[in-house]
Amino acid sequence: MKRIDVSEESYNHVTNLLAGIAKPFHVRKGEYLQRAGVPATQVHWLASGVARSGFFNRDGIEVTLRFYREGESATTLTDLISGESGQPAVQFLIAETPIHGFTLDWKQASDLRAQHEVMQSYHLNIALAGLQSMAQQAYNNGETSAQERLAAFREEYPGLEARISQRAIASYLGITPQYMSRLRREAEAGLETPGDDLPDEHQA
Structure with a gap:
């Protein structure tokens, strides 16, 4: 709640809404949650473990963009949006440790968001926090x-x-x-x- 600046009431409300479409999952260390080249359709919420997102550059070198930990959604938003029209994901998501969590179908979650204003505000905060983190990393890498x-x-x-x-x-x-x-x-x-x-x- 502190990380994305939302109230406990909003957090609990959104959690209860998403509980109806959440499905438990488990992956071992080194397994992919999302593969580059395959359309992204799922959000992965981590109850335990660490995931890493990244891509391969033109020289085939692996570039890591960020890490996701307990209580976070391991999500590459641009890939999910592209996946709505069947376009392949650019980024991968891989388990750095064994992971337990829940998957959420992106389309179902989007439908819920359209119906509930509290989810719209909640996910806007998540998006802004992600953009801020990526902007800071870009500065760190360049300067x-x-x-x-x-x-x-x-x-x-x-x-x-x-x-x-x-x-x-x-x-x-x-x-x-x-x-x-x-x-x-x-x-x-x-x-x-x-x-x-x-x-x-x-x-x-």
Whole structure:
């Protein structure tokens, strides 16, 4: 509620509305919740576990966009909107840990949203929070050093570093896993990392 700035009353109201279309699901670590190239039709609400969204760039390099944790909907909104007309998803969603949660059919959820003003306001807040997070990440990737991006990741996702792979974090930061290891070693040793990015920091 704090994260998306909604009241407890609104949260409970929306939860009760969605309960009628929610279906439980479970996936193991490494399984896809959504595959790129396949139309997206489902929203995945996480009761436990961590999911990661991303895409493959023109060079075939995996780029991580964000992480989803307990209490969040692992959703790529643009893909869901495109999926309404049968267009394939651009992004993937993958389980970084075992996940338990509920799936919601996007069309059914959209129909409910059209009928209830409280859901319209609720989902607008979710969309705005997601846009703000993506805008901040774009700034971090373009204007900050790798060390600063790692610090921003730790602030954005407290405690997550210990739960997921170093490779996933490196993909999110736009650096190689090797450079990620170096940053960690230097941080643990209390050394100062240069502010400018080094050539070996970028994805090969």
